[in-house]
Amino acid sequence: MTDAVKIANRNFSVFYGATQALRGITLDVPAHRILGIIGPAGSGKTALLRAMNRLNDLNPDCRVEGQILLDGVDIYQPDFDAVRLRKRVGMVFALPVPLPLSLFDNIAYGLRLSGIRARSRLNALVERGLQAAFLWDEVKDRLHTSAMRLSGGQQQRLCLARVLAMEPEVILLDEPCSGLDPISTARIEEALIALKSKYTIVLVTNNTKQAARVADTTAFLLQGDLVEVGPTSLIFTAPKDQKTNDYVSGRFG
Amino acid sequence: MHQTGDKLIKWLLMALAFTALTSLLLIAIFIFKEGVPFIARVGFKDFLLSSDWQPQAGHFGIYPMIVASLLVTLGAMLVGAPLGIACAVFLNEFVPKHVTRIIKPTIELLAGIPSVVYGFIGVVVVAPLIRSQFGGPGLSMLCASLILGVMVLPTIISISTDVLASVPNAFREGALALGATRWQSVHMVILKAGRSGIVAAVILGMGRAIGETMAVIMVAGNTPQIPHSVLDSVCTLTAKIAIEMGSATGAHRQALFAIGVVLFIMIMMFNSIAMMAIKKRFAGK
Numbered sequence: 001m002t003d004a005v006k007i008a009n010r011n012f013s014v015f016y017g018a019t020q021a022l023r024g025i026t027l028d029v030p031a032h033r034i035l036g037i038i039g040p041a042g043s044g045k046t047a048l049l050r051a052m053n054r055l056n057d058l059n060p061d062c063r064v065e066g067q068i069l070l071d072g073v074d075i076y077q078p079d080f081d082a083v084r085l086r087k088r089v090g091m092v093f094a095l096p097v098p099l100p101l102s103l104f105d106n107i108a109y110g111l112r113l114s115g116i117r118a119r120s121r122l123n124a125l126v127e128r129g130l131q132a133a134f135l136w137d138e139v140k141d142r143l144h145t146s147a148m149r150l151s152g153g154q155q156q157r158l159c160l161a162r163v164l165a166m167e168p169e170v171i172l173l174d175e176p177c178s179g180l181d182p183i184s185t186a187r188i189e190e191a192l193i194a195l196k197s198k199y200t201i202v203l204v205t206n207n208t209k210q211a212a213r214v215a216d217t218t219a220f221l222l223q224g225d226l227v228e229v230g231p232t233s234l235i236f237t238a239p240k241d242q243k244t245n246d247y248v249s250g251r252f253g
Numbered sequence: 254m255h256q257t258g259d260k261l262i263k264w265l266l267m268a269l270a271f272t273a274l275t276s277l278l279l280i281a282i283f284i285f286k287e288g289v290p291f292i293a294r295v296g297f298k299d300f301l302l303s304s305d306w307q308p309q310a311g312h313f314g315i316y317p318m319i320v321a322s323l324l325v326t327l328g329a330m331l332v333g334a335p336l337g338i339a340c341a342v343f344l345n346e347f348v349p350k351h352v353t354r355i356i357k358p359t360i361e362l363l364a365g366i367p368s369v370v371y372g373f374i375g376v377v378v379v380a381p382l383i384r385s386q387f388g389g390p391g392l393s394m395l396c397a398s399l400i401l402g403v404m405v406l407p408t409i410i411s412i413s414t415d416v417l418a419s420v421p422n423a424f425r426e427g428a429l430a431l432g433a434t435r436w437q438s439v440h441m442v443i444l445k446a447g448r449s450g451i452v453a454a455v456i457l458g459m460g461r462a463i464g465e466t467m468a469v470i471m472v473a474g475n476t477p478q479i480p481h482s483v484l485d486s487v488c489t490l491t492a493k494i495a496i497e498m499g500s501a502t503g504a505h506r507q508a509l510f511a512i513g514v515v516l517f518i519m520i521m522m523f524n525s526i527a528m529m530a531i532k533k534r535f536a537g538k
Contacts, residue, residue, distance in 0.1 A: 055426055087432035097423040100445045110431035
């Protein structure tokens, strides 16, 4: 299991209109590991992440080339069901976006969409999601109040909980801590490390130190190219590419 | 030199702005000055809740007109609100942006069609259709509601699309990322926007409907009675004022002003509710 590849990007490119955001990326996402993706703004990190659960479908100007294989199946082949894909590959966004519902309904929303109606089952899954996101103890007494009243850090863990409750196979996180204080950040990182035994995690981050702390493997993107990928310890201590070295040592970006 | 010029223009603009405000104030004062003493004299109850309208005999009950105005407005909303909201959702969520840029101004043009033309269409097309299909006089509450329902579309569509467009894309993506279909994510967006913004759009549409006069006079039949079915002819508050103002003198004339007061207060109420809904929306962020 350890070396299994969960998602394989094969010579994958993304275009927004005339500009090319990603150039022929070939990158394996190992199962039950945390893959960190780092790189300066505009390097294509987010484009790559959003490609992996086909959120780019919403954007009519977006066009892709190449393949992304989930368990060996190309998710961009025409008859592949994007809605089912997104149930298997969950996503947490940079800004926490609770839906305008109660805490409970925020998490139950996705569950109900996938056909779970029984109250007892919903209760159990909501609790499990909140537990896994380390949020349960803070909110268990006010599950039916509005999710908009939570603090930013709590909202982000709620968004994580809502993805976890769906029991996806892969969790994509797009700079999940960019708006959070260090303590909230630490709680999320703690949750991620605890979760990797069950899930495959891809973490896009602007914070290279965060990748160093939690990622098993780290990939460095620069202007749409994959510069280097390797075990996190090597990327941060002995990178093969000079550009990687410059970036992780803080010389640019 | 430049500074004096600047100041001059500033004062000029301020004076112009106040002209608009002042005329509104003067109109309000005038209507209330004429109408309120009259209501006090006739008695609140005899004016609002009596069905006896015989100006020559000194009876001024406007209850049937109030009922007619409210029912016609309600009917217009039953027609206009679902159509308008559906149209706004379609324009905003399912149509490519460049198509919306053509369609939306076209819909706003609907607001520029004179109400007498809507009335004409009602008399010539809709009323005969109702008469032949459902019976009754044709010129009826149903006819007025249908015509008004179309007339409020520009208001409802225009405000609703603005409200929907202001919902951050993150809500759509948030729902999609949880496995929602395109339609389910739109439902979430409507929920987010609809709690206040779309409610405000509908209420502003109601204000527009209850105040409309010309088209309603032409198609409602103008029989001052409490309707027993949607096919009955009705006379709204606005129609009453417009029809009788030309020949009214003395107490009769004051009575019409008093109807104006009632309308004024109703529309103010609608607008304040809409304002509060809009404000709540921004405070709610």
